[in-house]
Amino acid sequence: MDNKDFIVGPDDPILVTGASGFIGPRVVEALLHRGFRNLRCFVRPSSRPSRIEALNAYGRDGARIDLVEGDLLCPEDCTRASKDVMVVFHLAAGTGEASFPDAFMNSVVTTRNLLDACLQHRCLSRFVNISSFAVYTNIRAPRWRLLDESCPIEGRPELRGDAYCFAKVKQEQILTDYGKRLGIPYVIVRPGSVYGPGHDGIPGRVGINTFGVFLHLGGFNTIPFTYVNNCAEAIVLAGLKKGVDGEAFNVVDDDLPSSRRFLRLYKENVRRFTSIYVPHAVSYALCYLWEKYSSRSQGQLPPVFNRRRWHSQWKKTRYSNEKVKARLGWTPQVPTAEGLRRYFQSCVDMGRHA
């Protein structure tokens, strides 16, 4: 794709938040690869030094990489980071590991702060918000339905029992609200399950290890994987391509494996362990019972397993990447087979696995 299709030029300042995270460095790399030379990387003080050094190293070939250390909860830090910036790639977010308030604060309040800062500077051409497949509801959809950008967003995210889902839905809401009310130009990118070297563990869509033994819940479901470099490329295109303001893009790779196949390959290539397959009817029934008991016991068991989550994560669903290919001209550069090979090798090298 020619750079004339882009909304900014190679010397225009671009901000990447979450630049030292899992996807962030690949976004920086992809921007540099496309000739963008004026990048600002926002990192938390808690970022791993090795990742900061890696970002600094990118700046050696004539590109300017400004590292801005700060906290997106601090409006002054946001103002400083977004000064003169034309495109924001907003990857920083709360993981939801701690609590709902924590996830919300680190995803929604931070996004609001950044949007306010961008409004002050009045030079923003696009705000790219990295969301997730977690925002989709699947509750009334038939099995094997095609999940694409037209599918409904979770209307009651607080009932999913998943702080990350709640925060991501609310983050999208505040962004679209700013877009409508204040004219912020934005694009939403919703990656599927992002995997690649440096990211250990087996996705929850495949199964869970909560009860001391790995429960395989995915079965023959397709897992909506996207290799981290492919995902980063899609994010970059979403931030640069003309004529896509206000759009959302799902990002999944081609040739997606089933959960069963992924698990088999993982065991063959990384580590052998015992897993118990839980048929869909059984997992649905267990989620239903858990949900009911959680409600009846007033939260004696936290409502982390419920039907909404089952529909979202473990129901048989198909995925589409047609829109991201057609509108952004994206193609996954790393085939799934090669991506999985690299991922498994990384798991072995790091000695980290689920």
Add this chain to the structure above:
Amino acid sequence: MLKVAIVGCGKIADAHASQIQRLKGCEIVGVYDREPLMAKQFYERFSVKRYFDDLTGLLSDARPDVVHVTTPPQSHFAIARFCLERGCHVYVEKPFTVDEAEAQSLVELATERRLKLTVGHDDQFSHVARRMRALVQSGYLGGPPVHMESHYCYDLGRDGYARTLLADRRHWVRNLPGKLLHNVISHGLARIAEFLTSDSPQVIAYGFVSPFLKRLNEDAIVDELRVIIAEEERTTAYFTFSSQMRPSIHQFRVYGPKGGLILDQDHETLIRLRPGRFKSYLEKFVPPVILAEQHLENLLRNVKTCYLEKFVPPVILAEQHLENLLRNVKTFLARDFQMKSGMKYLIEAFYRSIIEDGPVPIPYREILLTARMMDAIFAQLATTRPIVDAESPA
């Protein structure tokens, strides 16, 4: 219907709302957070009547009877005072205030206005803590405690809170006089305060930054603390806070002239240590349930070596652990085994004291004594090690 408001919509506010909503005869009429988005998300998740972006509006429009203050500790005093001055009873999360002077001021104001105050030492109202209190009150110890040991540990690698705290030089915890200790130790100290009779016990504290934190270039956060507390020629106590010892326990041991008790908060078990000894080798025989395997191993070893003296206690301990297990199962089946069931009990007791104008669940004396001991600890730590300005770089 008791009208309740919550000020501060962070993680602990979720626990408060969950437990308040389990109670009959009360409703959450409003919430406030200085960040309006946080107040709004709370309002949406808990179906609260209204949310506010200023405290005055909350008090004047929602007109709560009780306010729960769940903000960072530095703001507890100002918010609690503001609420008391406007006629509200106040539940303040731990630590009650930044120091004893603030605590004293709040207690005086509440007393003067005939309002009620309490602090979020909800661990003291868990099922097992209440059982322990009942036993002590029934005279199980055989007199005032001779000695107590309170272990309150905190695994720094356990969650994102510690990572955030360590990385963030502006984190509010760093601005507390006792930093991490200030935000955590009041639970463990309050257990001791409950059984002290003197208002001015001697406090000897020793604290240091663990090698683990030093390796992370952290030199301002004391995460290892040992304290000796002594009433003159009466009760003594040891308090231990550690981020490094494993298991990361939350235990309280109290020994009287005729018996002792071991409370394990993590496992919700209470073990009675009986006075006296058996007159034969049948002395040492049983294990707790979770520790049953170890105790049985000891039992078998003792049998093999024919030390009959060492046979009975493991059996007795095993019986007690089974008893604890059965109690826990029973409580679970009764659907009263929530993570914060102690908080529910404390809130319920506090509300009852308001409605019936009865005694508060945590006597003000204990609140003040806990604050006083914390002040003494932090003052000693400040004089024995250099204090690094929280704002300065590592």
